[in-house]
Amino acid sequence: MTERLYYKDPYLREAEAIVEDIRFEGEKVAIKLDKTIFYPEGGGQPGDRGRIKGKEFEILVENTVEKPDGIWHIGTLKGSTPQKGEKVKLDLDWHWRYENMKIHTGQHILSAILKKLYDLDTSGFHIFEDYAKIEVNGEVTWEMIERAELETNAIIQKDLPVIIEEYKYLPDDIASILRKHVTKVKDKVRIVKIGDVDMTPCGGTHVKSTKEVGFLKVIRFYKKSKGIWRIEFVAGERAIRKLNEILKDYWGALDIMPNKNPPLSERVREILESIDKLEDEFDAQRRELWKWKEQALLSRSWEVGNYNVVTFVESWDMKDAQAFAVDFVKNNPGTIVILASDDYVIFARNEEVPVSMKDLLKKVLEELGGKGGGTDNLARGKIEAEPEDVIDVALEKLKEMLKA
Ligand SMILES: [Zn+2]
Numbered sequence: 001m002t003e004r005l006y007y008k009d010p011y012l013r014e015a016e017a018i019v020e021d022i023r024f025e026g027e028k029v030a031i032k033l034d035k036t037i038f039y040p041e042g043g044g045q046p047g048d049r050g051r052i053k054g055k056e057f058e059i060l061v062e063n064t065v066e067k068p069d070g071i072w073h074i075g076t077l078k079g080s081t082p083q084k085g086e087k088v089k090l091d092l093d094w095h096w097r098y099e100n101m102k103i104h105t106g107q108h109i110l111s112a113i114l115k116k117l118y119d120l121d122t123s124g125f126h127i128f129e130d131y132a133k134i135e136v137n138g139e140v141t142w143e144m145i146e147r148a149e150l151e152t153n154a155i156i157q158k159d160l161p162v163i164i165e166e167y168k169y170l171p172d173d174i175a176s177i178l179r180k181h182v183t184k185v186k187d188k189v190r191i192v193k194i195g196d197v198d199m200t201p202c203g204g205t206h207v208k209s210t211k212e213v214g215f216l217k218v219i220r221f222y223k224k225s226k227g228i229w230r231i232e233f234v235a236g237e238r239a240i241r242k243l244n245e246i247l248k249d250y251w252g253a254l255d256i257m258p259n260k261n262p263p264l265s266e267r268v269r270e271i272l273e274s275i276d277k278l279e280d281e282f283d284a285q286r287r288e289l290w291k292w293k294e295q296a297l298l299s300r301s302w303e304v305g306n307y308n309v310v311t312f313v314e315s316w317d318m319k320d321a322q323a324f325a326v327d328f329v330k331n332n333p334g335t336i337v338i339l340a341s342d343d344y345v346i347f348a349r350n351e352e353v354p355v356s357m358k359d360l361l362k363k364v365l366e367e368l369g370g371k372g373g374g375t376d377n378l379a380r381g382k383i384e385a386e387p388e389d390v391i392d393v394a395l396e397k398l399k400e401m402l403k404a
Pocket of ligand 1: 104105108192202203204205206
């Protein structure tokens with residue numbers, strides 16, 4: 001089993017170790033050592049990164065994971081294949097680890113405060129590249145969050161010691177006051193104690209003083225599922241980076257608004273209202289246009305039997321053309337619309353007309369090829385022919401059908 005140097009001293013950035021095993025996984029190499037300063041992914045904290053140097057190789061470690069047989073460092077190999085028994089130098093990506101330690105310790109404090117103030121239990125915890133999240137078992141509001149943030153940051157400022165104690169058997173007086181209950185101690189359990197603020201079991205890495213967390217800020221929260229609320233937060237250096245990213249987006253969005261004064265939500269509401277108004281206006285204009293188009297088409301319609309057939313070539317998109325055709329036949333008893341474009345054909349009838357549009361389209365397709373279908377009232381298809389030719393054929397077929 002790999003010896004975990006990161007538990008003895010989480011501030012250890014360099015160490016020496018012996019290669020125990022090597023595996024290749026596709027393009028990546030995985031290496032197991034007798035001991036390591038690299039924390040393996042687990043308990044919500046990501047795996048460590050860094051470098052492992054041998055005599056004739058270097059591994060750029062991108063992740064560290066724990067398997068039943070030990071801790072594996074996964075990365076890209078440069079140079080020759082490492083040999084079992086070879087001595088290597090470990091060089092931790094300290095910046096990555098230290099920020100994870102800050103955010104992890106910050107999480108303990110935030111979770112403790114949420115428990116103290118609102119009796120919320122933290123279930124899930126996960127650190128992502130640029131923020132972290134926890135899940136709590138109840139609703140939160142911005143007022144609750146703000147109070148918890150103020151208390152959390154006050155504790156961070158207090159410079160309280162973070163002490164780790166390991167137990168093989170958990171004494172009852174400790175087990176009873178833990179924020180998270182320990183059901184069974186497998187090998188040994190690590191208890192993380194932050195001043196008199198929090199005491200909880202945890203296998204992660206933490207800073208030694210709360211002050212090192214720097215600053216903690218909740219950036220977002222929402223209901224994840226029934227009874228579960230997710231809280232996203234940042235701490236340490238990532239707090240500055242993430243808040244800047246959010247603020248850049250906020251002010252950038254205001255900057256492209258016609259009215260650049262905050263709040264942004266007001267400006268967005270104004271824009272949505274103006275879109276609604278424009279849509280209403282556009283709809284009214286379209287109705288007006290349809291009315292004129294209807295008149296023009298009726299004035300040059302074909303009389304077939306007792307029915308009026310209007311034929312025309314259209315360039316509108318199909319949805320609009322279909323809406324128009326349906327509206328046209330609805331308003332004008334005894335009419336049929338035959339319209340064609342480069343991409344589609346649409347046949348529509350008023351209900352008084354005793355000919356099925358589906359059947360009409362079928363006959364046209366039999367002659368010209370293509371595909372399509374529909375109902376007795378409305379049929380739609382795609383035919384590889386000039387729109388004018390489609391109209392001519394459709395008109396011929398319709399005449400035949402109406403005579404029959
Ligand atoms: Zn922890």
